[in-house]
Amino acid sequence: MKYNLLKWAGGKAQLLREIVPRLPMSFGTYLEPFLGGGAVFFHLSRSGRIQNALLSDINSDLIAFYTAVRNDPDALSDAIDALKLSNSSQDYYIARRLFNGLTNNDTLRRSALLIYLNHHCYNGLQRYNSRGEFNVPFGKYSNPSMPGREELRQFSGMLRKASLEVSDFSEILTRARKGDFVYLDPPYFPLSKSSSFTAYTKNGFSRADQERLASVCRNMDSRGVKFMLSHSATDPVRELFSGFNIEEIKARRAINSVGTGRSPVSELIITNYNPPWITRT
Numbered sequence: 001m002k003y004n005l006l007k008w009a010g011g012k013a014q015l016l017r018e019i020v021p022r023l024p025m026s027f028g029t030y031l032e033p034f035l036g037g038g039a040v041f042f043h044l045s046r047s048g049r050i051q052n053a054l055l056s057d058i059n060s061d062l063i064a065f066y067t068a069v070r071n072d073p074d075a076l077s078d079a080i081d082a083l084k085l086s087n088s089s090q091d092y093y094i095a096r097r098l099f100n101g102l103t104n105n106d107t108l109r110r111s112a113l114l115i116y117l118n119h120h121c122y123n124g125l126q127r128y129n130s131r132g133e134f135n136v137p138f139g140k141y142s143n144p145s146m147p148g149r150e151e152l153r154q155f156s157g158m159l160r161k162a163s164l165e166v167s168d169f170s171e172i173l174t175r176a177r178k179g180d181f182v183y184l185d186p187p188y189f190p191l192s193k194s195s196s197f198t199a200y201t202k203n204g205f206s207r208a209d210q211e212r213l214a215s216v217c218r219n220m221d222s223r224g225v226k227f228m229l230s231h232s233a234t235d236p237v238r239e240l241f242s243g244f245n246i247e248e249i250k251a252r253r254a255i256n257s258v259g260t261g262r263s264p265v266s267e268l269i270i271t272n273y274n275p276p277w278i279t280r281t
């Protein structure tokens with residue numbers, strides 16, 4: 001079975017080896033407010049550790065897609081088959097034009113196009129221009145593989161334990177209760193030579209958003225909500241989250257938008273609880 005439904009820039013599949021041993025042993029509701037490709041949620045689901053979940057992201061196309069998978073995977077498979085698109089640049093740009101021309105009411109067709117575009121576009125990026133049009137170029141992969149009907153059914157089964165919502169992270173996290181667990185994987189600060197804040201990242205997550213995030217985490221901590229946060233290994237992040245457990249780990253991943261660099265980079269895992277393997281020793 002494929003590990004993820006979607007390719008996602010900044011996805012955490014390659015970091016599960018570091019993340020999983022640090023997850024709490026048990027928790028109530030699982031919340032993931034920067035869902036993206038959902039690598040951690042799908043891992044926990046496969047391991048049978050999710051009783052119920054609240055998953056959200058600010059990207060409404062993404063949440064509409066997961067909702068379509070959850071509610072009727074066979075209808076989505078039929079819609080994907082009906083597209084009859086091949087792995088050619090011509091078909092890719094036809095799909096992109098169609099996707100941008102459909103209204104949000106045509107959810108099934110848009111979701112079918114989203115998964116096709118995601119697996120055939122450059123680097124699995126989900127990028128939009130200022131008019132809200134998906135604008136990633138063709139990926140030129142020799143053998144892209146999309147999840148098939150049976151895989152969509154399996155992902156649907158996992159998503160059935162989840163509520164899916166389009167939301168800014170701070171709104172959804174007011175619903176986290178004592179004993180719940182939240183995994184947060186926000187857009188990172190860009191790695192600059194000075195490691196200092198920049199006003200805005202390309203995807204619109206500003207310095208003010210990072211500060212808002214830190215204050216939401218402190219508030220959850222005071223309410224007895226456990227959280228784990230992945231972030232870039234930079235001084236501003238260490239300062240914003242000082243007082244929590246901060247561990248630096250090595251991540252092997254594409255480090256630039258060109259996707260050629262795959263040397264290890266440092267990331268932080270920040271928790272407000274002692275990870276289980278620490279308490280056991």
Ligand SMILES: C[S@@+](CC[C@H](N)C(=O)[O-])C[C@H]1O[C@@H](n2cnc3c(N)ncnc32)[C@H](O)[C@@H]1O
Nearest residue numbers: 008010011012034036037038039058168169185
């Ligand atoms: C680094 S990605 C998450 C990757 C994910 N953990 C995975 O394994 O694929 C960050 C996500 O945050 C979402 N996002 C950006 N700003 C947001 C906001 N203000 N509130 C909620 N989600 C936001 C983006 O749409 C993107 O999906």
